[in-house]
Amino acid sequence: xxxxxxxxRIKMVExxxxxxxxxxxxxxxxxxxxxxxxxxxxVYVDTLTDSGTNAMSDAQWSALMRGxxxxxxxKSYYHLVEAAQDIFGYKYIQxxxxxxxxxxxxxxxxxxxxxxxIANLFFDTTRAHVELAGARCLxxxxxxxxDSQLRAPFKGNMDIAKMEQLIKExxxxxxxxxxxxxxxxxxxxxxVSLKNMREVAALCKKYGIHLNIDxxxxxxxxxxxxxxxxECRDMSVKEITREFFKLxxxxxxxxxxxxxxxxxxxxxxxxxxxxYILKIKANCxxxxxxxxxxxxxxxxxxxxxxxxxxxxxxxxxxYRLGTMEYIGERLDEYGIPYQSPAxxxxxxxxxxxxxxxxxxxxxxxxxxxxxxxxxxxxxxxDIGSYMIGNDPDTGKQxxxxxxxxxxxxxxxxYTQSHxxxxxxxxxxxxxxxxTIRHGYKITWEPPILRHFxxxxxxxxx
Numbered sequence: 001x002x003x004x005x006x007x008x009r010i011k012m013v014e015x016x017x018x019x020x021x022x023x024x025x026x027x028x029x030x031x032x033x034x035x036x037x038x039x040x041x042x043v044y045v046d047t048l049t050d051s052g053t054n055a056m057s058d059a060q061w062s063a064l065m066r067g068x069x070x071x072x073x074x075k076s077y078y079h080l081v082e083a084a085q086d087i088f089g090y091k092y093i094q095x096x097x098x099x100x101x102x103x104x105x106x107x108x109x110x111x112x113x114x115x116x117x118i119a120n121l122f123f124d125t126t127r128a129h130v131e132l133a134g135a136r137c138l139x140x141x142x143x144x145x146x147d148s149q150l151r152a153p154f155k156g157n158m159d160i161a162k163m164e165q166l167i168k169e170x171x172x173x174x175x176x177x178x179x180x181x182x183x184x185x186x187x188x189x190x191x192v193s194l195k196n197m198r199e200v201a202a203l204c205k206k207y208g209i210h211l212n213i214d215x216x217x218x219x220x221x222x223x224x225x226x227x228x229x230x231e232c233r234d235m236s237v238k239e240i241t242r243e244f245f246k247l248x249x250x251x252x253x254x255x256x257x258x259x260x261x262x263x264x265x266x267x268x269x270x271x272x273x274x275x276y277i278l279k280i281k282a283n284c285x286x287x288x289x290x291x292x293x294x295x296x297x298x299x300x301x302x303x304x305x306x307x308x309x310x311x312x313x314x315x316x317x318x319y320r321l322g323t324m325e326y327i328g329e330r331l332d333e334y335g336i337p338y339q340s341p342a343x344x345x346x347x348x349x350x351x352x353x354x355x356x357x358x359x360x361x362x363x364x365x366x367x368x369x370x371x372x373x374x375x376x377x378x379x380x381x382d383i384g385s386y387m388i389g390n391d392p393d394t395g396k397q398x399x400x401x402x403x404x405x406x407x408x409x410x411x412x413x414y415t416q417s418h419x420x421x422x423x424x425x426x427x428x429x430x431x432x433x434x435t436i437r438h439g440y441k442i443t444w445e446p447p448i449l450r451h452f453x454x455x456x457x458x459x460x461x
Contacts, residue, residue: 072290083305153224185217251268361385372426442456
């Protein structure tokens with residue numbers, strides 16, 4: 001396909017440092033073979049995450065100047081609440097500083113020791129906050145997600161039969177909540193259909209279970225639904241969003257993704273009379289700050305209010321998804337395996353197919369991420385067994401459904417030339433894949449969310 005022209009112009013540029021392969025090999029060794037421990041200045045193209053790494057618009061930068069920095073009841077808070085209520089249709093909106101803060105504030109109202117949360121797949125930070133609340137994670141993603149080469153339109157869906165089986169096995173009274181992640185990050189940025197969301201909501205209603213949406217990439221999901229779900233083709237992204245969110249009780253959101261800001265998050269509650277709103281406010285005051293600013297400056301609240309609307313612009317979303325499709329089709333030309341079709345926020349390379357000789361406990365996703373950094377200064381991250389970590393009860397290494405290396409594309413930051421360079425570098429690593437015989441072992445790790453801090457070393461023969 002042809003690369004879709006950007007629906008924006010560039011007004012400011014940032015120089016990027018160039019490094020040699022020898023320098024990069026030394027830098028990653030000094031970082032304990034952990035991409036998170038690299039200095040950002042030693043990275044050429046940074047796809048570690050699309051969270052908070054986006055370029056804000058002129059309207060958002062202008063909004064910063066209008067920020068009301070009053071401690072309580074600032075105008076900027078009400079601007080944000082009005083925008084979020086308009087888009088999502090929820091009565092109560094709580095700002096927080098980012099997505100994991102939203103989980104920390106909300107989840108203890110529903111999760112505790114002896115409880116479970118079911119998801120269409122948990123991302124690492126969400127899994128951590130379920131476990132920090134004392135509960136345990138159960139997953140019921142559709143089986144299509146496990147086959148990276150299968151081209152199915154909604155590989156992020158919940159497996160309804162498995163979800164109901166888990167409810168019956170554990171007892172409905174022990175399921176604290178169901179979390180629907182849209183798009184499904186751990187499945188490769190794959191979308192969830194409106195039909196599937198309705199089925200999940202009906203099952204939650206049948207068993208009296210709280211339903212929460214992890215809404216970090218809700219706009220990309222809505223655009224996929226518009227393009228792929230027949231009944232939604234004539235609906236706007238905003239209308240699709242409303243249809244999704246009216247099915248849930250709450251949402252948690254990292255606004256650092258689809259809302260195109262560098263910092264911010266939201267909690268939404270559909271029912272204005274929900275008793276747990278008081279607990280949300282209390283937790284927010286304890287952990288984040290007063291509930292009308294939630295750990296954010298007034299200027300951040302203003303930029304977020306603008307970004308909510310920019311994020312659902314359909315010209316922007318067509319370009320966004322078109323960029324991923326372009327990268328995917330270029331990789332197809334080289335026969336390089338990735339979670340296909342391409343997801344909404346990045347390309348998830350199938351590291352297990354790059355390195356079938358490397359077992360999951362030597363972390364093929366991390367191996368591929370390191371090799372890509374050495375090759376061209378590209379920083380991605382493992383979305384596999386290295387990230388998923390250890391069983392919280394046994395301490396045994398868990399095996400991920402997929403072993404991915406994620407290249408999460410920041411919004412409005414890089415150009416086609418950058419993407420073409422990345423594609424060529426991936427092909428060079430692909431051609432040398434059989435020369436890599438072993439992976440990595442962990443020499444130190446924290447008890448939770450280890451991949452942010454852990455130190456690794458190569459496994460020797």
